[in-house]
Amino acid sequence: MMGIVELQKEIALELAYLMTTAWDRIELLYENSIVDGDRRVVYKAFYFETDAKHQFGLSGECHTLLYELSEGQPDNGVEKWTWLKFMMDAGGTYAFEFKYGTPPLLERELELAKKIPPQRLIECKRSIYPTFHC
Secondary structure, three states, X not given: OOOHHHHHHHHHHHHHHHOOOOOOEEEEEEEEEEEOOEEEEEEEEEEEEOXXXXXOOOOHHHHHXXXXXXXXXXXXXXXXXXXXXXXXXXXXXXXXXXXXXXXXXXXXXXXXHHHOOHHHHHHHHHOOOOOOOO
16 A cells, blocks of 8 residues: 555646646545445546636546545544645646545535425425426
8 A cells, every 4th residue: 555645646646647638737625524424525626727617527546546545544543634625736736735524515515405495305205206306
C-alpha cells in the first residue's frame, strides 16, 4: 500500500491525465463519510479553461486511489476527515485540504429532505403506479 504522500501524487497525476483539453486549473470536492452505517461517496470535479467551468467524471482508477487515501487515515483516535478539497493549477502545483464534520453536499441533501412535506411522501408511497415525479 502506498503512503499518503504517494497517493496524493498519484491522484494528481490521474486527474491531470483525465484532461483531454487545455485547462487552467482542476478542483475536486470529494466526500467519503458514513451515513446510517453505510459508506457514502460523492464528488464534484471541475476543470477551468479561461473563464469557463466544466464538470468531468472520475476514472475507476481515481476512485480507487481516493478510497485508498480515505482508508489510510489514522486509526489512533485522531478524527478522520470526511471530505476533501483538491486544487491543481496547469503548472502541476496541487494541494489537498482535508475537512471534518458534515460534508457540504450531504448537508445540502439533508436540508432538502427536511423541506419535503411528510404528507407528500405518504401520497407517493400509496401510489400503485410507478411515478418519477414524487
